[in-house]
Amino acid sequence: MTTMPASAAAADYLARLNPEQRAAVETVDGPLLVLAGAGTGKTRVLTTRFAHILMTRRAFPSQVLAVTFTNKAAREMRERVSAILGQPAEGLWLGTFHALCARMLRRHAELVGLDSNFTILDTDDQMRLLKQVMDAAGVDQKRWPPQGLMAVIQRWKDRGCTPARITPAEDSDFANNRARSLYAAYQERLRQVNATDFGDLMLHVVEILRTHPDVLADYHRRFRYILVDEYQDTNLVQYLWLRLLAQREDPSQRNICCVGDDDQSIYSWRGAEIENILRFEKDFPGATIVRLESNYRSTTPILGAAAGLIARNSGRLGKTLRPGREDSRGEKVRVVSLWDSEEEARMVGGRIEAARREGHNLAEIAILVRTGSQTRAFEERLITLGIPYRVVGGLKFYERAEIRDAMAYLRVLQQPADDLAFERIVNTPKRGLGDTALRAMHQLARAEGVPLLVAADRMTAMGALRPKPRQALRELLEGFARWREGLGREGHVVVAATLLEESGYTEMWKQDKSPEAPGRLENLKELIRALGEFETLAGFLEHVSLVMESDQAPEAERVSLMTLHAAKGLEFDTVFLPGWEEGLFPHQRSLDESGDKGLEEERRLAYVGITRARKRCIISHAANRRLYANWSSAIPSRFLEELPPEHIEQEGGARAERSRMMAAPSVFSGQFPLVARKPRIIEAGAWEVSERPAKNAAIPPGTRVFHQKFGYGRVVSTDDNKLDVEFDKAGRKRVLDSFVEKA
DNA sequence: CGTAAGACGGTTTTT
C-alpha cells in the first residue's frame, strides 16, 4: 500500500502537533514505543495516529486493533477518531483488553470447551463458585481462606498459566500444595456452567492463539496495525496476547505502537509488570522510541517538583518533562505542615472556600488521597462549610444487590445452565426453598450431570421435596418457561419488566419497609430503561459484565474527592495532596510487602498526584492523625524532603523538622506547641476562614432536617450535639447537628 | 428461616 499525498485536511491535523508528537504519529511502520510523560498529549497522539492510518488508506477500520484499559479511554478514542475523520468510526476493533478478548472468545469458544453464549461472572459469583469447589474438595476454609486461593489463581491467570501449564514445583503451598488441583477443579466448574471470570477472557484467548496456528494466522492477516494505550499497566498475559498478535510472519509488518509512561506505573499490585515497557526494545527488535516531553498542562514549579521527586527512582527509561506552555511560570508548590488531621481538613476546606469566593470553579479543584478512608474527614469539613463535592469511585450501580438479583433473573433467562444465577434467585424472594431444597437440587444435578434448573425441573416432576416448596419451585420454573417464550414475541424489555413483577421480586421490595427500599425500586426501573438501549438481552448482559461503570456525570460545580489511583489521567487547576506522612504515604503495607519496589511505586503515585495539577498544588502533612481508635503521631513523608527546594514554599513548620521528629517522634518543637497526648484543636491559622456558626442550637426530636450527604430525614433522638436521624433514603444515621439544617 | 450479638480487620481497583 502506498502512502497517499497528504490532503489539505490531513495537513491540518498534522500541523497541530509538535515535532515529537508528529514523529509518533507518522512513524507508522514497524514497532514503536511512545514514552509519553504526564500532560504531553498522549491521547492526542494516539487518536491522531489512528486517524492518520485510516486517512492515508494504509488500512481499513477493521484492520486496526486499538486497545485500552478502561471503557472511558476506549470511548474517548472512538469519539476523537470520529471527529478527525468527520464521520462515525465503525467496524473498529477498539476496546478494552477484556472487551476485545470477549469478542474473540465468542468466535472461538468451542476451542476451550465453552458455548459462545457463555456468561462472564462478577467477583461475587467467582467467589461463590470457588467456595463450592473448596467445599467439594473438603478444604477447611477457616484455615485456608478462599480469597487467598482466588489471589493465587488470579496471579496465575495474569501470567497466562492454565492449570496444565503449572508444574508441581510452581504450586503454591496453599492447602498443602493443592492450589493447582483446586485451580483445575475451579476451571472445570466454570466450564460446566458455561462461564468465565475476567481473567479467563485473556487466558482462554491466549491459549487459543498459542495452540491454534490457523486462528492466529487469521488474526495476523486481519490486523495490520496495533495500537496500545497505557502499556506500562499491562500484565504478562496481556503482553503475551499483544506479542502473539503482533508477531506477523514478515518482520517488516510488525506494526505495533505502544504508548505509555513507566513513571506512571501504579498497578503492580494488580499484576501489571513495569518490565513490559522497560523491555520493549528487546521484545521488538528494531523498535523506534519516541519521547514526548513537552508538557502543556502544568506550571514550571509543578513540573520541577514532580521531576525532582521521580528522579529518585531507579530503573527508569528516563525522560524529562519540559514546560511546553508560554505562560508556564506560576506559584510554587506549597507544603503545609499541620498539627493534626482535623486541622488539615480545616486548612483544605478554608482554602477551597476562599477560592470559591474569588470565583474559582469548584469543578477545577480536587483533593487526592492515598486511601479511600481519608476522604471522610474532608467530606465532613466540606459539608460543614456548605461546599458541594463528589466522591469519585464509590458504589457502582451494577454492584447493588437489587441490580445483581435482577441480573441473575435475566441470566437464567438467557442461559438456563447458569447455575450461579439460578442459585442466587431461586429463593429470592423467599419461596421456602432453603438449604435443604438447594442441597437436594445440587445432588441430583451432580449425579445426572445436568444444570441446576434441569435438576429442579425433574424434581418437581418426580414429586420430590415437600408439597409447599415443590409447588413454589414449579411456579418459578413455569415462569421461566413462559418468560423465555415471551422473549421472541414481546421483546426483552417487556419480558424483563413482566418477569420482575410475576416472580414477586418487585413485590418483595414494595413490602420492605426499610428506608432503602424505594431507592431500590427506582434502580430497578433504571435497569429496565437501560435494557431498552440494547437490541438484545445478550448484548445487554455483555455490556453490564464488561462496562461496570456508574454514569457519574462530571456535572456541576463540585470539588472532586478521590484516591490518587482514581485520579490518573485527570487534571485540575488546583490539587490538594494531604496526608504525606510516613506509613500513610508511602503506605506501610507497600513497604512491608514490596520493599524498595513498593517504595518506588508509591513515589510514582506521588508523581502522578503532583502532575494532576495545572496551576496550584498544595501538599500537606499532619503531625498527629487518628488511626482507628487512637491518636498517633506521624512523621512527615520522606517524599517531602525529596521535593527540590527551589520549587517549594513551606508553610507552618520548617523543612528541617523531619530529622528532629524522626529522632524523637513524640516531641514536636518549633512551630508546634507542646501539648499533652490528646491534641487540642487549634483554631488559629491564616487559612481559618469563616466557619458557619452553630446555628442549630436546639433541634428537638421529630424535626424534619436536611443533610448534604444523606438527604432528608427526621430526628429521632438527640445526645448533646449528636443527632440520631432516620433518613428517607440512607436509613438511620448518627450525625453532628452542625451537619444538618432544618428542612 | 430470620435476627442479633461477637469476631475481625481496616491500601490502592478495572474489567
Add this chain to the structure above:
DNA sequence: CCGTCTTACG
C-alpha cells in the same frame, strides 16, 4: 472506632 461477615440462637 466502625462497618462487614460469621455464627449462634429463638
